[in-house]
Amino acid sequence: MPAPAGWQYKPRRALWDHKAVRAGALIMLLALCGLVILALVREQTGTEGFLVGLGLAVLPVPLLVAAFRWMDRVEPKPWRNLVFAFAWGACAATLLAILANGYATKWLLTTVDVAQRADADAWGATFVAPVVEESAKAAAVLLLFLYRRRDFNGIVDGVVIAGITATGFAFTENILYLGNAFANDQSFGYSGLGSTAATFFIRVVMSPFAHPLFTSMTGLGFGIAATLAPHRRVRRFLVPLAALLTAMVLHGVWNGSATLPPLGFLAVYGLFMVPVFGVLTWLAIWSRQNELRTIRVHLPAYQAAGWLTPPEPIALSSMRARGIARDLARRTGGPTAARAVAEYISFATSLAFLRQRAYRGTAGRDFTAREQELLHHLWQRKQVAQPALAHASAAVPRPFTPIPPGSWPGLSTGWPQGPSQYR
Numbered sequence: 001m002p003a004p005a006g007w008q009y010k011p012r013r014a015l016w017d018h019k020a021v022r023a024g025a026l027i028m029l030l031a032l033c034g035l036v037i038l039a040l041v042r043e044q045t046g047t048e049g050f051l052v053g054l055g056l057a058v059l060p061v062p063l064l065v066a067a068f069r070w071m072d073r074v075e076p077k078p079w080r081n082l083v084f085a086f087a088w089g090a091c092a093a094t095l096l097a098i099l100a101n102g103y104a105t106k107w108l109l110t111t112v113d114v115a116q117r118a119d120a121d122a123w124g125a126t127f128v129a130p131v132v133e134e135s136a137k138a139a140a141v142l143l144l145f146l147y148r149r150r151d152f153n154g155i156v157d158g159v160v161i162a163g164i165t166a167t168g169f170a171f172t173e174n175i176l177y178l179g180n181a182f183a184n185d186q187s188f189g190y191s192g193l194g195s196t197a198a199t200f201f202i203r204v205v206m207s208p209f210a211h212p213l214f215t216s217m218t219g220l221g222f223g224i225a226a227t228l229a230p231h232r233r234v235r236r237f238l239v240p241l242a243a244l245l246t247a248m249v250l251h252g253v254w255n256g257s258a259t260l261p262p263l264g265f266l267a268v269y270g271l272f273m274v275p276v277f278g279v280l281t282w283l284a285i286w287s288r289q290n291e292l293r294t295i296r297v298h299l300p301a302y303q304a305a306g307w308l309t310p311p312e313p314i315a316l317s318s319m320r321a322r323g324i325a326r327d328l329a330r331r332t333g334g335p336t337a338a339r340a341v342a343e344y345i346s347f348a349t350s351l352a353f354l355r356q357r358a359y360r361g362t363a364g365r366d367f368t369a370r371e372q373e374l375l376h377h378l379w380q381r382k383q384v385a386q387p388a389l390a391h392a393s394a395a396v397p398r399p400f401t402p403i404p405p406g407s408w409p410g411l412s413t414g415w416p417q418g419p420s421q422y423r
Contacts, residue, residue, distance in 0.1 A: 053178035089170075090169065094169055130251035156223065294353060295352040315392045340384040341388050
């Protein structure tokens with residue numbers, strides 16, 4: 001199909017291709033951190049302890065990753081971003097935390113009174129570790145916020161990236177704690193492995209969400225900052241900073257509770273940590289539903305211009321309808337058709353969020369080019385996707401009231417007001 005007059009579309013390059021040197025350096029850095037952290041953990045736990053710790057620490061990882069992926073299903077993040085976040089948490093952030101925490105503990109031991117040295121570890125865990133560890137994990141969120149801004153639209157994006165980063169961090173930390181517990185059991189001849197079992201229960205069964213909960217506060221702050229207009233520079237700086245401080249406080253309260261008697265620890269867990277986790281879970285679910293509302297509200301502009309058919313905003317704003325459309329395409333056209341529908345859904349979702357940013361005044365300078373690019377991809381896949389979505393919208397009826405066209409800003413300058421020329 002020939003392009004319309006004035007068509008200036010340029011295909012997107014693969015992620016990080018235009019910054020290959022920077023990407024290569026980052027991969028090398030993460031690989032080096034991974035090798036160093038592997039050596040440090042194995043040195044502390046021994047080979048047998050490392051293997052046991054690894055086998056136990058990996059158990060909660062699939063569940064946590066699946067939870068964050070479910071949260072991210074409306075507009076899934078590129079897998080490269082998620083791999084980077086997990087690798088940063090598991091390698092770079094953990095290495096920085098081990099080195100900084102060790103240095104801080106030694107400094108405390110050499111500066112406090114002899115009578116108070118027994119409390120140095122507790123002070124380090126309560127006041128030093130939260131600052132070091134949350135700052136190290138926040139670096140991954142900051143890097144993606146700055147250099148992958150296109151994929152960072154709001155609260156859900158921030159929480160998902162922060163949660164995946166913290167999951168990687170907790171994974172490596174759990175290997176260390178569980179491996180040390182197993183080594184201690186072996187050295188003292190504990191046939192029942194009581195220390196290992198207790199550590200596993202507290203860290204893997206009772207509180208696998210601890211690190212993701214803390215760091216999600218930081219992600220929440222960056223997510224809010226992503227919705228603010230560029231001229232709100234003070235707020236865009238202060239909101240993530242306040243969120244990071246909140247993460248540090250939560251982390252400090254949790255670490256400090258470990259020094260309390262068992263009833264005190266359980267009180268902090270049940271009366272503080274669990275409610276905070278519940279509130280964050282509710283907020284994440286609400287934000288996910290709000291993303292679907294964004295699609296339902298912002299896509300009718302393209303329907304009015306002729307790019308989308310009337311049933312599509314309804315179908316695209318329902319997770320059930322999306323699944324029905326993909327399944328129908330798979331049954332009628334095979335995996336290729338199902339992939340085309342999935343890509344169509346992804347591009348349409350990105351288009352809705354792009355439109356939302358433009359409506360708020362937070363769209364970047366590449367808004368026009370990005371809008372044209374997304375419309376181009378939709379047009380290429382419409383023959384397969386639109387019938388499937390029309391069928392899905394009929395199967396999942398939803399009330400739908402589009403915003404009056406007069407309240408919408410016009411489509412991008414230089415782009416035809418509808419696809420009539422795109423023949």
